[in-house]
Structure formats: C-alpha cells, structure tokens
Amino acid sequence: MLSTLNLRALGWALLASALLAASVVAGSRNLQNFDGALAAYLFATLFAAFGIVYRYAVWLQRPPTRLYWRAGWRLLFSRRFPAYLAELARRLVDELALQRFIWKRSPKRGLAHVLLAWGCLSAFAITIPLVFGWVHFTLKSGTIDVYEAHLLGFHAFDFPLGGFVALNLFHALNWSSVLVLLGVFGFLRRRITDAGQISTQTFEMDLMPLVLLVLISVTGLGLTWDYELMQGRAHAFMAISHAITVILFLLWLPFGKFFHVFQRPAQLGVALYQREGEAGAQAVCPHTGEAFASRLHVEDLKQVTSELGYDYRLTGGGSHLDLSPQGKRAALAKAHLAARSESGAFFG
C-alpha cells in the first residue's frame, strides 16, 4: 500500500490538515472556545480534509485535469481578467448556486438537487464553525434571557432568547435537514422508478449517499424532537446516533459520491477555456469544411492524448483528431466501403 502512495499529494494533504488544525487552535483562541463534546466531529473533519486534498491532488496530476486546472487559472489572471472575472461570477450564480444545468436535465431533478445541495451546504456552513470553536454563544452577563454570539473569539452580536433570531439560529440545522430530506426523497423516487437509473446505479455510489443523508437528517431532527417533546430523555441515543452518521459521512466524503462537490467548480475553468477558444482560431474539419471546435482545444487534445500514450498521427501527415466527430464517422465509413470494394463484394 505504501508503494502506491502519491507523495506529492500526501504532502499537500498533510499541509492542508496541519493548516486546518492550526486554524482551529487559532480560531478557538487556543481551544478555550472549543467544545470538547465535538472532538469526534473535529477529528473526522480533519480526516475528511486530508482525504479530499489527497484525492484532489492526485486528480490534478492527470494530464487532462492538469491542462484545465492550469489553463483556467492562467486565463483568469490574464489581460482579460475583468471580463473573465465577470464570466466567473455569472457562472458561479447560474451554475453553482442556481444549478440551472441540472434543471435542464429535468425540472424535478433540478429542484431535488438544489434542495439537497443547499441543505447540505448550509448545514456545513453552520456545523463547521461550531465544531472548530470559531463560533460560540454565551449568556450576556447580568441577564438571564440575552445571548451573545462570538466569532473567532470576538463579540459579534446579542440576541434575546425566545425571539425570531434565536429561533432561527438554534433551529437552522433543522431547516437544513428539511431541505435535505425533501431533496433526498426526490432523488430516491427517481432511483426506484426510473428504469435507466435502476439498471446502471450502484448501491455504494447512488443509494448509500441518500440513505446516509436521511439518517443524518432524521437523527439531527431527533435531537430537537428529544429536547422539545421528550424532556431530553433520549438525548444520549440521539446525540450518539447523529454523531455516528455524521462522522461516517465525513470519513466517506473523500471516497464517495460527494467528492463531486469539490470537482464541480472545474466546470468554471472549462468555461473560461472554452471562451478563450471561441475568441481564437477555429479548427475546420477537412471532411465537412466546417469549424467544429477551437484550434486551441484540438491542439491541446493532441498533446494530452500523446501524454496518455495514444498516437493518432496519420502516416501521410496530419492527425485523425483534425477531423470533426462527423468527419471521423465518415472516414470510418469510407474506409469500410473501400475495404468492401477491394474485396469485390459490397456485402457478405
């Protein structure tokens, strides 16, 4: 196993984990604001950070991924910086926040994904600062019904208990759970009724993530249920079962389906690359006589395929990759016809 370790990725992962651990110590003021009851969550998050950075670093070493990673950053900080920054901002809203491309796959899928994604992201945005000790609450001295919120050890704001702010702050994770559950049930419905999905889905990549999210959400809601309606009698069970499911989720995060959350922003780099390509020379297919892609893309692909060990150069000069997809299909059909013609029979 040690021989398969990617040392460069290992270095980045260790560095990221160390920086994160340091930020926890600094952000919680030498752990004085750190809640010891959340230690297991912290260690699971550190492991997740290690795994995510390791996998990401390995992923970036693949020739096609490296190409887009480098090109994306290079183009962003090029002389077209203002235009590309605006493009990035537009796509950030359109593709990552609103996820319009998933609505185009199907409106039901789009709705389910937006609910699930924002439920998960909001839950992380709430949980992580609490686990890291970056956010904590104290009772305002001299009062019995006013709380103080602290961010990184600094006093942020006060709010009265029992008010609108308190209700939403203390129940924010419940609202996230509801969003997640609505999204999950949308996807579960699709996974048990769509024949195409049923034939190609796998338990570990498609069903287990949904089951895990249901368990996390239900046990999370159970904590509120317990202290609101059961006088806290089931607190130990609820707290432990919720911790187990969340920790399982965090440990599995770098390996499973949710890694796509970290891969998806690559789409923004690709968009800049495509825009740069559109502004430059176009590749014209020798067969159709029409432009079909940017010259930049076709030339880069020749380089990438070469790095991957493919050699599509033609013996008479040029490359098979100079043809458009339609041109390639025509070339194959012509070669087939030529072979049949040479044999003296078109059919056999």
Add this chain to the structure above:
Amino acid sequence: MTTTAYRSQEEFFLDPQRCIGCHACEMACAECETNGQLAMIHVDYVDRAVSPQTSVQVCMHCEEPTCARVCPADAIAKDELGVVHSANAARCIACSNCVLACPFGVPKKVEPMKLMMKCNLCYDRTSAGRRPMCATVCPSGALWYGTRERMAAMRPNSTPVNEFRFGLQRVKTRVNVMMPKGSTELVVDGTEAP
C-alpha cells in the same frame, strides 16, 4: 448494477455498408431508458453531395477507451462487462474532450445539460438479457446483436473485426464491424479524407 441476466456470449455486429439511412435505429434509440429519450446513435450521409451512402455508428466500447482517459473529471467508466458507460452525470463538466478525442466520433455533448451522453449498449435492456433497441429494429442488418456462431451462419463471406488502426493508433473494441472474409483490421489513415 443488475448484471445477472447479461448474456456475455452475445455481441454487437455493425455493418455500415448495409445502412440504408432509414433512421429507424434513431427512433428506437430514443426509447432506451438510459438516454432520457435522446437518440445516441449516429446516422450520417457520408458525402451527400456526391454519394447516397449512409452510415450508422454506435459506441464501439473500446478496450482502452480514449474518451475515458481524456476525461478530466473521471466521469466515464468501463465496467467489468466491457461496457463503456455514458458520463457520470454528477461528475461530467461538459468540456467536450471525449467528443473530440473519440476516434469513432461517438459521444454527444448536450450543452444546456452540461452533460456528455453516448450509447451504453442499451444497458437497461442488455443487462436484462434483451437486445439493444437499435438492433431490434434495423431492417437491413447493419446493426445486429447475437452470438458469433449465428452471425457466422448468416454472413459466411464476412468476418467480424474488432481491431482498428487510426493512423498510428491501434484500437480494440467490444463491438465488431463486419468486414470482407479474412480481414483482421479496419484501417482509417486519412486516405478517405478529400
């Protein structure tokens, strides 16, 4: 995946020379449950200005799929049955690398969906022991799915070939092309380009 009913002794045989351009396969392909009602098969006029020749192309399911190797998002996978699947919808970032690198010109990108889609041998059907949709409707035998023995009996003067050479690159596929008897490979090396 449900693979218990997969008939591994059955293969896909493509004979582009038999294609009559009727587009029945396209209609049938759009019925495949894994495509979301979009046709993944290609029916082309090869060079419409000078010839009535039409051609049909399904995914050839390469042993070393270029589309999967050039994918920056690890979205394309070949399973244990040798089927190269359509892009994983959660991962595909719609870069078009696969579309431009596939030597057979097969993958399609659906830009609004930010998704590459392609033929996956009607996995919903073949994994349940049925033939792919296109092969069930092709009236001319350009698309055929079944055992090698049955094909040999039907086309005694042809040989199924699954090795191709595109310029200097050799490609071996799961899907066969019917070639003149005794052929061992199909060479595509630029001589057919105008």
